[in-house]
Amino acid sequence: MAHDDDLPVRKRRRLEALVLDSLGVDELRAYIGELTEEIARVEADIGRKQGHRSAADAFFKPR
Template structure:
């Protein structure tokens, strides 16, 4: 199959995820906006997971904290 300079340009598949440090020069504004939205959703998901873990840790710390005056020396 020969190269056709007047043929329709083949669109290359875009990754659906974002790689930190990736070259952004080939992305359109709408593609950048989509990635920003996806990253904001991921940040919210990570913050929720962090909050759940912090709550669990606080509960465990409170449960296993020795009562004042009864500490073993």
């Protein structure tokens, strides 16, 4: 009998997979638009965080 600890750790999904079969072309295009907006939002946050990191690295850089 396997224990839960023996099971491989599954990577957490941040987005639920949408059932695409019931969507029409216009709905699929709208969905792509939503995903594109979310990607842009995440990329902007990555840029902001990298900027903070660069500033911190420059501040603490040995002289």
